[in-house]
Amino acid sequence: MDDTNKGQSLSRAQKGFTVAASPLNGVKVDLAVVIVLGILLLITHGLLSESTLVQLAILLGYGLTAMAWIVLKTRRLMSKLAVVDSDSGVSG
Numbered sequence: 600m601d602d603t604n605k606g607q608s609l610s611r612a613q614k615g616f617t618v619a620a621s622p623l624n625g626v627k628v629d630l631a632v633v634i635v636l637g638i639l640l641l642i643t644h645g646l647l648s649e650s651t652l653v654q655l656a657i658l659l660g661y662g663l664t665a666m667a668w669i670v671l672k673t674r675r676l677m678s679k680l681a682v683v684d685s686d687s688g689v690s691g
Contacts, residue, residue, distance in 0.1 A: 623676065626676060629668070633668070637662070637665065641658065
């Protein structure tokens with residue numbers, strides 16, 4: 600081992616769960632919330648109605664609404680980032 604790597608360690612200096620800074624972190628949080636709520640709805644949808652068709656409609660409605668929310672939020676964020684990149688002259 601040479602002297603340049605002597606102070607570096609394979610383990611992280613900070614303990615706990617950390618996420619690198621990203622403009623998409625807000626979308627990731629929304630996705631986590633949507634997944635957790637979807638799992639809770641999947642567990643409890645039988646209590647909401649006895650009809651299989653109504654249960655399917657509830658789950659389908661939630662899934663489509665959640666998908667639309669994530670897609671729209673991501674597109675809005677990506678268009679903002681594209682405007683910022685074009686204003687700063689960054690290509691890529």
